[in-house]
Amino acid sequence: MISVFDMFKIGIGPSSSHTVGPMKAGQQFVDDLIRKELISTVTRVSVEVYGSLSLTGKGHHTDKAIIMGLAGNMPDTVNIESIPKTLEEVALNQCLTLGGKNNGHEVLHQVHFSSKNGIIFHHDKNLPLHENGMQIHAFDDTKEENEKKVYSKTYYSIGGGFIVDQEHFGKTEANAPTVSYPFCSAKEILANCEENGTSISAMVMKNELEIHANTANTVNAVSPEAKVEDYFAQIWETMCSCIDQGKNTEGIFAGAVTGTPPC
Known part of the structure; x- marks a missing residue:
């Protein structure tokens, strides 16, 4: 049973599916890297956006939301006045500081993030489970070509700011x-x-x-x-x-x- 807390929630606009969801996915990806003790090995991050999420992505600031999520922000607490400066620094330096938490302690780790290829919009492609799909990849560019990818995750923004990864798509919550x-x-x-x-x-x-x-x-x-x-x-x-x-x-x-x- 979904709580009304899930239905009525504070979040940055303009879209719950195309802004709130992608920001949460970016933040969750970094938390996964921290939990799996992989974040220190990452040198570069890239994102691929598909389907409807791609087609309206620029207008709904999907790209900006993903970057802010990777930087450790959440839709209900992000400082909206800091967004332009963060995005400007990422574009200028071609670097992004990943942000997350580990047992309540802030974790920051700088990686390369290309303003040209850091986020790729696939306007003519869809992922199989939902029209609002995205994939986030973490790489270690010090390794051989076939070993560079450290971690990859597919997320779907299924509406109302809810996200689900591919492994849990369509599955009932165990402790509902x-x-x-x-x-x-x-x-x-x-x-x-x-x-x-x-x-x-x-x-x-x-x-x-x-x-x-x-x-x-x-x-x-x-x-x-x-x-x-x-x-x-x-x-x-x-x-x-x-x-x-x-x-x-x-x-x-x-x-x-x-x-x-x-x-």
């Missing part, structure tokens, strides 16, 4: 939480409400509290009720902040289409 009112369709939502004499909002809240109840038994844990209230208070605060920033900032939004539209 159980809830009182499971559903997979609007029809099942309405059936649950009718059978139990409850509203949609009450049903969703009960499910949500049960999803987060497993953290309530630890020492100093926040109650499920407080966790839900605090999370959506943060969502509302962020929405208000975005509105306020838009009202008080002049200029054109990043990625906006300029020019006169056709009649």
